[in-house]
């Protein structure tokens with residue numbers, strides 16, 4: 034299967050380990066993985082703030098880039114940016130672009146959903162020792178319906194114990210520009226999440242979106258917590274029973 | 282209102298009592314809701330059916346409203362159409378005067394809050410007494426409701442006890458039964474002397490001209506049956522085509538709102554009393570109000586805002602509402618549904634902050650019994666804020682987003698800029714982030730650099 038990676042700008046610049054891990058995982062499972070260096074941002078910050086024109090111009094770019102990839106599937110280590118690609122159609126009025134947007138959306142998958150639903154894999158041969166908890170990032174959960182896939186993958190990680198948070202499905206307060214537009218509200222939401230993570234006594238909180246991970250991880254470290262924030266791909270690419278995943 | 286959401290939200294966050302009360306109540310309602318859903322075999326199917334009924338009604342709203350009017354009048358009611366808040370208040374004020382009403386009781390009605398009916402009537406010397414316990418508390422305290430189903434959700438038991446001790450002259454007690462009994466006693470007197478009752482409407486059945494009012498305290502039953510005159514106020518979106526349609530809405534509304542299988546009282550009112558021995562008022566006036574609603578009919582996207590049955594589930598599920606409560610929204614309609622209807626009802630200019638008062642997490646859409654896609658409407662309204670330049674972001678924000686789009690369309694420029702930031706160690710002014718959260722530094726080697734260096738050619742070591 035030929036896969037074209039949609040890395041997302043956040044993972045590219047802040048959490049490259051997520052994308053590097055995704056490449057390793059997919060190649061390990063027999064996929065041919067390509068990455069088009071012309072890709073940057075999917076336009077979600079503009080779309081979510083109401084700047085449709087700016088979002089539309091970036092959407093056109095990305096549609097063209099991925100059309101030229103000739104890949105069977107576009108795979109992304111982000112539920113939120115995958116969901117944005119699924120929203121592209123509504124940015125356009127003319128039928129041609131709507132069709133192209135729809136066709137791109139049909140081929141675009143979030144990493145865990147791709148592994149479980151398209152490749153039919155749940156055990157990727159990962160090993161990671163420690164207690165983990167899964168934070169459901171909102172767009173993956175509610176726009177794409179991803180709930181069981183990451184949990185199934187994590188349950189197969191040797192040495193890892195998956196603990197459920199009572200508020201696993203509650204928003205961490207990131208919400209893109211929301212986090213800086215209304216920072217006090219955002220952090221109030223975040224603290225409920227972080228309190229629950231600390232009460233769970235885990236070694237790491239795992240999620241599928243760099244945005245949530247920066248929000249949760251940033252607060253954990255500010256509070257002096259030793260709990261780490263890890264991207265799902267990092268855990269799945271980890272082969273060490275001790276010491277956790279390889280570096281960033 | 283635009284500038285105050287931020288300030289009022291911060292005020293709310295600093296109020297420990299408020300946040301405690303909110304957390305407890307929203308948790309409780311969410312929990313009860315979950316349990317109540319489990320008693321419906323096909324919840325998803327019920328949601329779809331309800332939404333289809335609402336969609337059908339909204340598509341032919343004029344027809345169903347006329348049908349409702351004809352049938353309600355045939356049953357003896359008088360139906361008045363009000364274009365806006367002023368007209369609705371004027372109609373109700375005139376009815377009260379014509380009927381010589383001296384004492385007016387009122388049951389819970391968000392539509393009446395929307396048009397500030399009490400205030401307008403007070404100018405004519407009429408002072409309705411709120412008879413719903415929550416509304417009564419809020420009225421005694423001189424406040425406004427902060428939740429569409431639970432008006433006094435922002436108050437703790439201790440605060441209510443202190444309020445009752447002060448206003449009703451009872452002894453300080455935080456026993457719920459004692460407090461409720463004190464309110465009941467005070468209200469019973471008002472019911473006995475009332476000559477006009479004002480209520481809201483949950484559903485208006487076009488086919489029969491019937492209105493349905495749901496409640497738990499029996500106060501709406503008394504408000505609509507004891508006084509000589511009953512005035513019911515409803516928005517145009519309350520109409521549904523058939524009596525049988527009530528079945529699905531009665532499954533959805535109480536379960537979603539308070540987690541009840543059914544409310545304690547359901548009053549179905551069709552016209553006035555016919556024979557002397559019948560119960561009920563001699564005169565029933567139904568005021569059907571637009572007040573900005575018909576604007577939402579323009580597109581399918583905005584039209585769904587009118588499908589709302591005001592159950593309040595989206596408020597309880599909203600992680601933003603849960604932190605700040607209703608008052609920060611500066612509207613009678615707070616929470617997710619408030620964030621979409623307030624700008625549409627009262628104008629985007631005064632409420633341009635509300636579409637942004639959400640992390641777009643989608644929890645509201647998940648719980649909404651009529652499947653309103655609130656995040657999609659929020660995004661639509663945000664685009665309107667930008668288009669009409671109604672927001673607080675101004676020229677700087679517009680410039681930032683054009684620059685962003687220009688840079689992101691040029692991958693080399695993007696990479697150069699990021700590398701510049703990384704090597705020079707310049708931090709963008711992100712105090713709004715860094716005051717509370719550590720900012721993860723840019724990775725020493727971006728993915729694209731690692732790709733070029735060692736990943737592009739998988740054969741290389």
Ligand code: SF4
Nearest residue numbers: 589590592593595649
């Ligand atoms: S939008 Fe939906 S969940 Fe919110 S009050 Fe209306 S019907 Fe209930």
